[in-house]
Amino acid sequence: MTTTTRTGGRPVDAETIDPVAAERGILARQGGKAQSEWRRRWRRFRSYPPAIFALGFVIALVLLAIFAPLIAPYDPYDTSPRLRGDGPSREYLLGNDGTGRDILSRLIYGTRIALAVGLGATAIAVSIGVLVGAASGYFGGKVDLLLSRIVDTLMAFPTIALLLVLSAVLTPSIPLVIAIIGFTVWASYARVVRAEVLSLKERDYVLAARASGATSSRIIVRHIVPNVIGVVIVLASLAIGGVIIYESALSFLGLGVRPPEPSWGRMLADGRDFIRNYPHIMIAPGVFITLTVLAFNLLGEGLRDAFDPRGRR
Amino acid sequence: MLRYVAVRVVQGAVVLALISLLTFGLIHAAPGSPISLLVGEARVTPETIANLERRWGLDRPVWEQYLVWLGNVVTGDFGQSITRTGTPVTEMIGEALPYTLRLNAAAITLSIAIAIPLGIMAAYRRNTMLDYITTATSTLGVAVPNYWIGLLLIIVFASQLGWLPTYGAGAGWRSYVLPVTVLAFEEMAGLIRVTRGATLEALGSDHVQTARAKGLRERSVLTGHVVRNALLPIVTVLGYRIAFILSGTIVIETVFAFPGIGRLFSDSLFNLDYQVVQALVLLLALIVVTGNLLTDLTYALIDPRIRIAS
Numbered sequence: 138m139t140t141t142t143r144t145g146g147r148p149v150d151a152e153t154i155d156p157v158a159a160e161r162g163i164l165a166r167q168g169g170k171a172q173s174e175w176r177r178r179w180r181r182f183r184s185y186p187p188a189i190f191a192l193g194f195v196i197a198l199v200l201l202a203i204f205a206p207l208i209a210p211y212d213p214y215d216t217s218p219r220l221r222g223d224g225p226s227r228e229y230l231l232g233n234d235g236t237g238r239d240i241l242s243r244l245i246y247g248t249r250i251a252l253a254v255g256l257g258a259t260a261i262a263v264s265i266g267v268l269v270g271a272a273s274g275y276f277g278g279k280v281d282l283l284l285s286r287i288v289d290t291l292m293a294f295p296t297i298a299l300l301l302v303l304s305a306v307l308t309p310s311i312p313l314v315i316a317i318i319g320f321t322v323w324a325s326y327a328r329v330v331r332a333e334v335l336s337l338k339e340r341d342y343v344l345a346a347r348a349s350g351a352t353s354s355r356i357i358v359r360h361i362v363p364n365v366i367g368v369v370i371v372l373a374s375l376a377i378g379g380v381i382i383y384e385s386a387l388s389f390l391g392l393g394v395r396p397p398e399p400s401w402g403r404m405l406a407d408g409r410d411f412i413r414n415y416p417h418i419m420i421a422p423g424v425f426i427t428l429t430v431l432a433f434n435l436l437g438e439g440l441r442d443a444f445d446p447r448g449r450r
Numbered sequence: 451m452l453r454y455v456a457v458r459v460v461q462g463a464v465v466l467a468l469i470s471l472l473t474f475g476l477i478h479a480a481p482g483s484p485i486s487l488l489v490g491e492a493r494v495t496p497e498t499i500a501n502l503e504r505r506w507g508l509d510r511p512v513w514e515q516y517l518v519w520l521g522n523v524v525t526g527d528f529g530q531s532i533t534r535t536g537t538p539v540t541e542m543i544g545e546a547l548p549y550t551l552r553l554n555a556a557a558i559t560l561s562i563a564i565a566i567p568l569g570i571m572a573a574y575r576r577n578t579m580l581d582y583i584t585t586a587t588s589t590l591g592v593a594v595p596n597y598w599i600g601l602l603l604i605i606v607f608a609s610q611l612g613w614l615p616t617y618g619a620g621a622g623w624r625s626y627v628l629p630v631t632v633l634a635f636e637e638m639a640g641l642i643r644v645t646r647g648a649t650l651e652a653l654g655s656d657h658v659q660t661a662r663a664k665g666l667r668e669r670s671v672l673t674g675h676v677v678r679n680a681l682l683p684i685v686t687v688l689g690y691r692i693a694f695i696l697s698g699t700i701v702i703e704t705v706f707a708f709p710g711i712g713r714l715f716s717d718s719l720f721n722l723d724y725q726v727v728q729a730l731v732l733l734l735a736l737i738v739v740t741g742n743l744l745t746d747l748t749y750a751l752i753d754p755r756i757r758i759a760s
Binding site: 286287289290292293294295297298299301302303305306378382385386389390391392402405408409412413416419423426427428430431434435 | 461464465466468469472473476477479480589590592593594595597598601602604605609698700701704705715716719720727730731734735738739742
């Protein structure tokens with residue numbers, strides 16, 4: 138590790154101050170570019186403690202989703218009228234909801250929906266965004282004009298309103314919820330990628346490649362994409378949290394994931410019906426949504442540090 | 451400058467045209483014909499249905515329906531509500547709009563009054579307790595679903611303490627306290643981050659160092675050089691945000707059963723009252739497009755680089 142000085146409460150190593158010199162030094166020592174680059178990114182990521190906690194939390198969520206049947210103490214769909222609205226107890230750690238289902242088990246199964254929607258919709262949105270943004274920025278001219286108007290149109294649409302109309306029209310299943318969100322929120326990523334590609338296109342090495350006769354597709358694959366990938370990873374990790382909030386809001390309003398599926402937003406809607414008599418029902422799902430969104434956002438900030446050492450918080 | 455304005459206005463018009471087309475297409479594709487909703491369980495002859503279709507213009511080809519609708523919209527006629535038969539959509543929006551405007555005006559004012567000074571102080575006293583608490587709160591604020599905060603506030607202040615009404619707008623200013631708090635909190639979280647970032651940027655710039663080197667008092671440096679330069683990006687972001695806030699109230703108005711346009715939107719959606727939904731989507735989009743246009747123009751007016759680059 139290079140000399141670490143403390144500036145502004147967080148350790149900042151020499152390379153952050155002078156990336157070029159640092160790269161030379163590290164290259165000389167390790168003699169491998171690809172390896173050292175990821176190693177340096179990992180070190181910058183690690184130097185932001187909240188991101189480490191976030192990473193741990195996300196890994197825990199993934200495990201929870203995969204092993205839900207083994208971890209959940211009860212069947213998430215099993216209603217027992219006897220337990221209706223019971224508060225937390227030794228057998229039912231978070232209590233029971235308005236129809237007597239175990240809240241903890243529903244939360245654990247809900248992880249599956251949250252992650253599927255969060256990751257799935259983000260994957261769709263970022264893929265479309267990268268394709269459209271790259272085409273728009275790289276080809277310019279008429280293509281750019283057309284694609285930019287489409288992007289403008291989507292961005293002028295109030296997102297929640299569009300999501301609500303689409304969900305009402307399509308009465309979606311979970312895969313359809315994923316598609317609806319993915320196809321609605323991609324526009325802002327297209328805009329970022331377009332700007333990035335526009336600036337990359339003018340760099341010397343791209344001009345040099347073109348001068349030496351490289352085809353457009355080769356330039357895109359070899360020179361543009363590898364340089365945009367950092368921005369895309371950061372965008373994607375920051376997008377997941379937003380997508381999870383959209384899904385929960387849709388399900389909360391009764392238009393996203395349908396009952397009896399244990400979506401966290403849906404659980405909040407169930408809890409709302411009993412807000413006077415059993416307020417405990419809607420505490421835990423909200424806490425879970427908040428922590429999950431927070432974790433993905435902090436992960437994104439850590440990744441931004443890792444991929445863009447000059448950016449500061 | 452005139453050329454820039456012209457280009458931007460045309461772009462805005464194109465976007466609005468595309469939105470109207472998309473909205474109309476979406477609503478048209480929606481299941482459940484408005485006629486069956488209107489008729490309900492009542493037994494009717496095919497003639498009655500044909501008559502109704504003729505009256506609402508549903509027997510004509512789709513593109514003709516679109517053009518008729520667009521023509522009406524341009525002249526300010528959004529048609530009539532189907533659930534509240536005969537009531538013009540414009541009248542329904544006119545009833546709801548003042549509630550939403552009051553709600554949002556209060557929320558935006560509150561969030562600006564708190565977030566901007568707090569963001570500036572957090573950046574100025576970077577890495578102090580104040581900064582940590584401010585940053586942590588705004589990070590948390592971005593992650594919390596706003597409707598959940600609404601529910602928690604209802605439990606504490608309406609259900610348990612009984613200080614404020616649970617829903618509706620029937621209790622004068624007391625009805626506004628909870629929804630305004632939720633909206634302002636959400637808005638503050640984002641605004642604090644932008645303000646803090648912009649102030650940090652300004653603090654690190656050369657002219658601030660020069661001002662300090664000249665021996666200017668810290669107070670003058672802060673107000674005259676740092677804040678002035680930080681305000682430009684803040685105002686820009688704020689301009690874009692305000693346009694979007696209106697649509698952000700959809701969920702909150704539904705949670706508090708607040709009779710504004712957000713509530714009208716979700717109610718109409720559930721009642722399949724598509725005339726109202728269409729009108730509202732178009733109205734919200736119009737606000738966003740106009741808001742963005744005004745922000746861009748203001749920015750171009752202040753910063754000549756932007757109009758030259760375009």
